[in-house]
Amino acid sequence: MDRKNCYDVIIIGAGPGGAFCAYELKEKQPDLKILIIEKGRSIEKRVCPKRTNGGKCLHCKPCSITTGFSGAGAFSDGKLSLSPDVGGNLPDILGYDEASRLIRESDDIYLKFGADTHVWGVDKPEAIREIRTRAIVANLKLVECPIRHLGTEKGYEIYERMQNYLLEKGVEMIFNTSVADILIESDGTGAQHVCGVKTEKGDTYYAPKVVAAVGREGADWLHGQCEKFGIDSVPGTVDIGVRVEVRDEVMQYLNDNLYEAKLIYHTPTFDDKVRTFCTNPHGEVATELYDGGLAVVNGHAYSGAEYATHNTNFAILVSKNFTKPFKTPIEYGRKIAELSNMLCGGRILVQNFGDFKRGRRSTEERMCRNNLIPTLKDAVPGDLSLVFPHRIMVDIEEMIYALDKVTPGIASDETLLYGVEVKFYSNKLVVSKEFETSVPGLYAIGDGAGITRGLQQASANGLVVARSILGVEH
């Protein structure tokens, strides 16, 4: 075995989970030999051509928005949720207090690398009371969550500093390389343990500890590895819905007082859980591309005034839990997104709420009749009822009417609904409190393991897994 290919820890994926894991390992034990293998580019080479191409997606492979150093974090809106109630299941695994403490610690690291010190959503108790009262009237639950907003390009700078810091500390990073297989061997008794990874280029790297931190981008691949090696996993929830876009005026009261209004509804017809997610004031709706060219919708906001729009976007997501014998929720979400792509030539479908509720296809003319100019320029006017099951259509419509009671104007005919937004974090790996899988030495963290679904919890997950690997107190 070539010693130069041997490491103490190999981390698959350089998203916030993987990066914070490497950071903490080096902080606690500087002499550790650590390798990160990342399918995308180093951060300074991550350029999305949409910026210089009139907003048109060129379907780069791999996508610069979701892969490369800092993963889906680099071009995210950079909203750090400072409450354990938001962004993942760490409280279920570690307990609420421990999850809170870890979130504070990972937040301190963001501050160390230059995050804005302002925290939104804590300084206006009177306004929050009023919003909660309106929410109660509409049967909505308001989840309070302080937010630290990095902003897309500020977040990029923070992660760039972090990448350079890790390189200076001696963390090795291989970019533009996907891990094809986790290497697992058996001892004389037949017991399995991890021993390294093999890349798509055929290179092998060895380590007694491997951390899979592959994000949503790598969730399918990780699921495939679970099937191949009998690693325990369970089907989770699939979140599916639309990205809503309105004029800033409609959301101004919520945006000014909460920054991000997190509202949860149990719909009257089906009693399904529907929530708002990822609000971007003055933001842009964005296309997110997955392997195979699947286009799904997302949104972001830049902190610089020069990129600000007059619109706010946020997601409405319906949470679906499935029971036996169904076990492929990711495939379910993918099929619905594929249907939408099929109807729109591989692009994102958009419909205004007036047409949505009247059951007709939107047209270019009806889309721009009123006050709202769509920010996703290559979206195709269409009919979401040809894409979503009836149940999801009803859930979305009922949620929009409920939200209209909290922030009037949401149920206006001009409101835009972009589809499909789907969250591929649904397959949950079965992990211990140490985040070790059923294969000793193999750890799984972050969005790809179905444990987190946000920057702050993914980062905190990186910290805690590093401590588990080193056997130190959380």
Ligand SMILES: Cc1cc2nc3c(=O)[nH]c(=O)nc-3n(C[C@H](O)[C@H](O)[C@H](O)COP(=O)(O)OP(=O)(O)OC[C@H]3O[C@@H](n4cnc5c(N)ncnc54)[C@H](O)[C@@H]3O)c2cc1C
């Ligand atoms: C447009 C957008 C906006 C968002 N906005 C916010 C926000 O404002 N606030 C928030 O909290 N969250 C936001 N998110 C979600 C947030 O980015 C993720 O929750 C977070 O990045 C998850 O971190 P992670 O480390 O688990 O995975 P990721 O960040 O997805 O990183 C995983 C990395 O693994 C790599 N990888 C995958 N498979 C392999 C493989 N086989 N071999 C090698 N490398 C591999 C990928 O290339 C990727 O770089 C946003 C996401 C997107 C896409």
